[in-house]
Amino acid sequence: MAAQLTVEEIEALEPTFLGPTWLKNPDDSWKLPKHTLGWQIAGWCAEYLEAEHGGPWRFTSEQLRFVLWWYAIDDNGRFVYRKGVLQRLKGWGKDPLLAVISLVEFVGPSRFSHWGPDGQPVGAPHPQAWVQIAAVSRDQTRNTMTLMPSLMSDKLIETYGIKAGAELIRANGGRQRLEAVTSSFRALEGGRVTFTVLNETHHWVTGNNGDRMYETIDGNATKKDSRYLAITNAYLPGEDSVAERMREAFEKILDGRAADVGFMYDSIEAHPATPLTPEAIRIVLPKIRGDAVWLRVETILQSILDTTIAPSRSRRMWLNQIVASEDALYGPAEWDVLRDDSKMLQPGDEIVMGFDGGLKDDATALVALRVSDMYACVLGLWEKPDGPRGDDWAVPRAQVDSAVHDALRTFEVRGFYADVALWESYISEWSDTYGEGLAVKAPGKDAIGWDMRSSLKASTMAHERLMRSVFDRKLVHDGDRKLRRHALNARRRTNNYGISFGKEGRESPRKVDAYAALMLAHEALVDLRAHGKKVRKRTGRGYFL
Structure with missing residues (x-):
């Protein structure tokens, strides 16, 4: 035009x-x-x-x-x-x-x-x-x-x-x-x-x-x-x-x-x-x-x-214009307008969580969405440092595991979807410990595991639902720079089912894992609203509604 x-x-x-x-x-x-x-x-x-x-x-x-x-x-x-x-x-x-x-x-x-x-x-x-x-x-x-x-x-x-x-x-x-x-x-x-x-x-x-x-x-x-x-x-x-x-x-x-x-x-x-x-x-x-x-x-x-x-x-x-790449999913205008500094996640809040894990090169992210207002918050992000500091670096799995347990104790977690790649044993343990207390279950073999590799159609449709929430301004966030960076790094990937996402290239250092975790949290919230069940409150390491 x-x-x-x-x-x-x-x-x-x-x-x-x-x-x-x-x-x-x-x-x-x-x-x-x-x-x-x-x-x-x-x-x-x-x-x-x-x-x-x-x-x-x-x-x-x-x-x-x-x-x-x-x-x-x-x-x-x-x-x-x-x-x-x-x-x-x-x-x-x-x-x-x-x-x-x-x-x-x-x-x-x-x-x-x-x-x-x-x-x-x-x-x-x-x-x-x-x-x-x-x-x-x-x-x-x-x-x-x-x-x-x-x-x-x-x-x-x-x-x-x-x-x-x-x-x-x-x-x-x-x-x-x-x-x-x-x-x-x-x-x-x-x-x-x-x-x-x-x-x-x-x-x-x-x-x-x-x-x-x-x-x-x-x-x-x-x-x-x-x-x-x-x-x-x-x-x-x-x-x-x-x-x-x-x-x-x-x-x-x-x-x-x-x-x-x-x-x-x-x-x-x-x-x-x-x-x-x-x-x-x-x-x-x-x-x-x-x-x-x-x-x-x-x-x-x-x-x-x-x-x-x-x-x-x-x-x-x-032209001295501040513009994103052509295949970027979002520019600053679409993402920054969702920021709401008045909101804050509080202990006891009812949330859903998404998790995307790596081992060495990829980042590992744990993201929460509050059920009441779709407020997004990063609970943890572990990334490989660039340069010499990144030599022989690996994701600190014990820290990640501890952060997951802390989140499940601190908040009332209604759903938790985690990509199973590279983290199967941990996800199985989380499912065994907390799965009964979740109001919505992942479509995999356990309550938490959500295999993003198994179904391109399911992943693509989940992503398009997240995009609609972003463009319709239903999702809000706290302006977290790490989540912003990962969201703006995400590149459009079109397939037979619609629009998916990925890094700009396989070897790109610009990570998107926090955005992937957000998508999984969002999908858990979509399922919770569609067919979530009521769960009795229980005490102990896993505490849910």
Whole structure:
């Protein structure tokens, strides 16, 4: 349908503009901060930094507005923004801009000194500046660090006594330092860093400890009253990357669900209805590239029209749109709307449970659904860590078994469906111990075992029932990030009976086991409502209604 839009309709598809950079006054002029160090910084950059082809550094209008707002000062001389995100399409120039800002933080007038006679703030260098370019791989830090030599003029080097290395630059006898860091989050703990660049946070995920690096950087910034700025492309929903977490935090502020902690988020994103046609791209791309006129529309168009590149990837790279893969069952819009922070699972609640188990590579999950309101909650999730920590890792079966018993003692469990693969002996034991107390029995040889491998038709129909509950917004959840990640990882698999699900590939590290456990819990609830029986309450290890 989008491909049939007229030129006039495409012209009317205005991008989404986020951040103060895009605010305007009633007369259509750009709104600028009342007090900022940005003007002084722009002059300092022109004096001490060099542009790519020689001559003094000059910000584009868009870059300058960003810098003016990032260095905005309140009436008490404190920065308005404590942390920030710069999200732009690929090739916009995020690395060069952040390299410039890093040099400003290194030896430039980056800190409030006093008020000038004109009532504007005057900046001064931080006397013990410690600037870090942080990333989860050395290649990412190299993108920024390799720009430093070309930016530093002879005047800068001589004035500030610069001693430059590949990964560490010192100034003024070593009192100020700028460095690239990719070490573990533990090595970053406690650093007296004054400014940090978080490079390509769409790659910062749990598997590479990106989430812990972010938490450490935020903690260091809080202790030292410093700041940090992240740069990112549009992230892939469901990966639970730091970029995704920061966007969600920003949207909570916009929605009034969280306090504004001085968070500056700057992005231009193409309208969701933008079709990937040559006519549309030629109209829309100039709007969202901003001042990055070096991005050639026709070259980008060739990439977008390349059928070997998934359209969703083209949208993330070139339209700066946050979109899921084409075969994803759900996007953030479908899943996040089900969140209800007012609900909480309580001991004694009447629930059903679903279980999907693995041994080494796959995750193991135990998920509950409350009978009264279809409220989903993760009771346990065990996943193989990425990297060296995952070597020789195996699911801690004793912990899983204990969690199942704890759940059956804590809640009034009316039904419990567990995929039998790899866990037959445990499931048989659970069935022997608790099966009589369940109001609904699995369609297998015992009360709990539900073999997802035995009937493609049964599994597919169970999945379609879950999908209807999701799309009809009958199911709600607590926003658990692990369940969200697994649900958004699930990919559509069509067969003769309808729509099933699976991982994006057999060897994919993006797990879906918690979603599978949710499906089994949901199916237990469907059966309970259809033909569940009343069960006498009993005491002991198994306690049911």
